Amino acid sequence: AGHVRFDGVRFGYDPDRAILKGIDLDVPAGTTLAVVGPSGAGKSTLARLLYRFYDVDEGAITIDGQDIAAVTQASLREAIGIVPQDTVLFNDTIGYNIAYGRADADQAQVERAAQGAAIAGFIERQPDGYATRVGERGLKLSGGEKQRVAIARTLLKDPPILILDEATSALDSRTEGEILATLNEIERGRTTIVIAHRLSTIVHADQIVVLDGGVAAERGTHAELLRRG
């Protein structure tokens, strides 16, 4: 599950100014699509449309053949996990932040998610309630630690589709390398849409689309795009 398609998608925040002018994408289940392009090209907008923050003006987005306009918001959000560039956390424990909105999750599941995101060292088992951050440093998590919390949230949700919207862009290069390694693990078996600036970081993508001027200006694999210059 998790076959994503965009067919002739047109969208503008202002009806007179289209940001996306007829985008076609076909992302088979379990594969990775990278979307690159200059700042302002509409990369994040494309991700927001898939999550249905906004409805398309024309065309359709489908998941496994079903138009997302006909799917409930709740089931769409269950199907898609997002790791944004900057994760905003509640001023509460790591466990609370990981489990937020998932009243059905138990302690063991939260701990497993924390482990998968390599942040388990920060939580400890409490006699009641969710795992707590050792030491209670409030919101003093580093950027990389915050991204690990976002990854743990995603693991707890276990969605077939992942959106990584410049998930490591705000990090220093060493932390970026560490988080990318964790992301590569959670991408396995999921349909993934990676939004990126530089081609060099998305060598592993099954297909790359270059957005420019509201259209898919180029598409291909990493090697094909390099060959074309």
Ligand code: ADP
């Ligand atoms: P990218 O992710 O490629 O940098 P965005 O999708 O963020 O591009 O933005 C595409 C265009 O849409 C930009 O011109 C931006 O200013 C505009 N835009 C983005 N978000 C909004 C919004 N919420 N309301 C109006 N315009 C927006």
Ligand code: ADP
């Ligand atoms: P920037 O200059 O904004 O850092 P990059 O092209 O270097 O642009 O990377 C953009 C984003 O692509 C990164 O922040 C990261 O979230 C994502 N990305 C790159 N490679 C991977 C990968 N292997 N797995 C998941 N996400 C990736």
